Amino acid sequence: MKGGFSMNDAIEVTKGIYWVGVNDKETDLFEALWPLPRGVTYNSYLVIGEKIALIDTVKAFYLTDLVSKIRRLLGEDRSIDYLVVNHMEPDHSGSIKILKKLYPDLKIICNAQTVKMLENFYAVTEGVIQIKDGEELDLGGHVLKFFLTPMVHWPETMMTYDKTAKTLFSCDAFGGFGCLEGGIFDDEVDMSYYEGEILRYFSNIVGRYSDQVQAAISKLSGTDIRVVAPSHGPIHRSKPEHIISLYDRWSRHETECGAVVVYGSMYGNTAKLAQASARAMAKEGIEHIVVHDASRDHVSFIIRDIWRYKGLILASCTYNTMPFPPIEDLMAHLENKKMRNRLLGIMGNYTWSPGILKKLEDFAKNSGKWELLDPEIVIQSSPKDEDYVRAEELGKAMARRLKECAG
Ligand SMILES: Cc1cc2nc3c(=O)[nH]c(=O)nc-3n(C[C@H](O)[C@H](O)[C@H](O)COP(=O)(O)O)c2cc1C
Ligand SMILES: [Fe+2]
Ligand SMILES: [Fe+2]
Known part of the structure; x- marks a missing residue:
């Protein structure tokens, strides 16, 4: 069945792309440090071309929610072909080890910095494909392009751009705290709340690496981005340029009066x-x-x-x-x-x-x-x-x- 009827189903983001992320209302402290008054999401996305790619996973505790969303969408038998690992922090990588057991033919797409981390965190060494900055992967009907964006938030962090759907999977960048409570898009939720939580996420978690955020924004400057799909919080489809300009200002240390x-x-x-x-x-x-x-x-x-x-x-x-x-x-x-x-x-x-x-x-x-x-x-x-x-x-x-x- 096609998703979108409840928050337990995959929700279509744009043609051929589905949100299969999860809400975490149980964790009270993100990174065992940061309070989560309204929870946090781990956003995973399925890109369905002739081949199917999953963009990032979720915290290990929520693996069953992720897999059940994928199976309700694809059916019990259809496997996933690729897992794109934008970031190895366990809020996104935590399900990799078991997913690889569930889908033994899964190919893991990542960069040179990720390889050792996959081994050290999860003893995963098989089926790992290393890509370079700017490299593309043709799924048939969707072409993914990879932008290495080191230190936004860790050394291996990268972003994945769907050239066909003009959708940027930006990982921690542009993301924030707060569960998605029915609405998942910027035009469906109260952005004045989420913007405060996006700034709290940025300033506490990514802000130290503002220069690298600036480098990432310049790298993306020639790219036509219609949807910003981060790994936490709402998806920006009505005003993608707005969230990018906020990040640009914050990382240039432009302040308000x-x-x-x-x-x-x-x-x-x-x-x-x-x-x-x-x-x-x-x-x-x-x-x-x-x-x-x-x-x-x-x-x-x-x-x-x-x-x-x-x-x-x-x-x-x-x-x-x-x-x-x-x-x-x-x-x-x-x-x-x-x-x-x-x-x-x-x-x-x-x-x-x-x-x-x-x-x-x-x-x-x-x-x-x-x-x-x-x-x-x-x-x-x-x-x-x-x-x-x-x-x-x-x-x-x-x-x-x-x-x-x-x-
Ligand atoms: C447990 C405790 C430790 C304190 N240690 C110091 C100190 O080491 N040196 C000092 O000058 N005052 C010390 N003070 C005094 C405070 O600085 C003083 O009470 C000050 O007026 C407190 O301001 P407040 O009313 O904003 O709390 C201490 C007070 C308490 C209760
Ligand atoms: Fe992170
Ligand atoms: Fe994260």
Whole structure:
């Protein structure tokens, strides 16, 4: 039977291409790190020409869902000819070993970087076909072209373009968190929600490799892409160019005119100081201000918002001579991201061991291209009137700079 009647069936993406991906609502942390308030999908696709190719698989736990979708679509006896492995992270490669047992003649299409990983993860060495950048595979009725896109997200990551259907299987690029709850296309779902989750995925998982994302976007620039079919989240068929341009902006570190204020505070004193700077920015006309309590809001949402906006004000109390642990954690994540073109304000609070400001300044230096704004603020225990005045000065200075960059 042809699919499309329920989320348990294959759903046609475009002529000869079917979504056979799965919804994962059971995993609470992606990569055992990132919260999934509305789950995540692993998108696999079947391309049906004279030969049949499966593009990527799903996390091992969901193998039965994948296979039952394929069998309901193709019938029990029809085998798959090729498996294209765009990426070896186990959220996509986890079903390879057993699929190869189910379909012993399956040929695995991958690149030179993938081969050793197939062996090390799954002891798969038979029936592996290595392709080079730009090489094509004719399925009969569909021609697949392979673009190597190393480090978007791992060294072996590649994208597969169906020249016939003008559909790009982009793997992690352009993908995001969130299950597909009935709708699977950008014109069927609330994209304002998914775009936030695509940015959270990009900033936390791929963002460090922004230069390689830029290289991938240039490599694809001459290609006529009508459908972007990523390996997580909705399929972009109504505005494929929109998601590519968002990725282009994010990976060029182009920011929006707004600021994030993050505080680490046990008893509320540091928080009050931080909020004073947020209030000052609002009075100066900055509309986009997000205040995060580093203890309550997961770091992935904080990083997502920091990626989006040009300004960051970081406020930390002192904890056993160190910055407050969630702020330390955030700073370590941010240092790893190699972010550019951003403005930073810092505030510290201590009671008996000075030194917090120096630690925040070190972060400003180590994280590379953040511009540190004046005044830097340090208070003792609780904010006094003159401390609030300085917090307001910092907020105003940030607002001034944000307005300049907004043109
Ligand atoms: C468990 C704990 C450890 C602390 N360690 C330090 C410290 O090493 N050095 C210091 O100057 N203050 C330390 N403090 C004091 C805090 O920095 C001080 O209470 C500050 O006012 C907290 O600001 P808050 O109200 O924003 O939490 C500590 C406080 C607590 C509760
Ligand atoms: Fe990945
Ligand atoms: Fe992935």
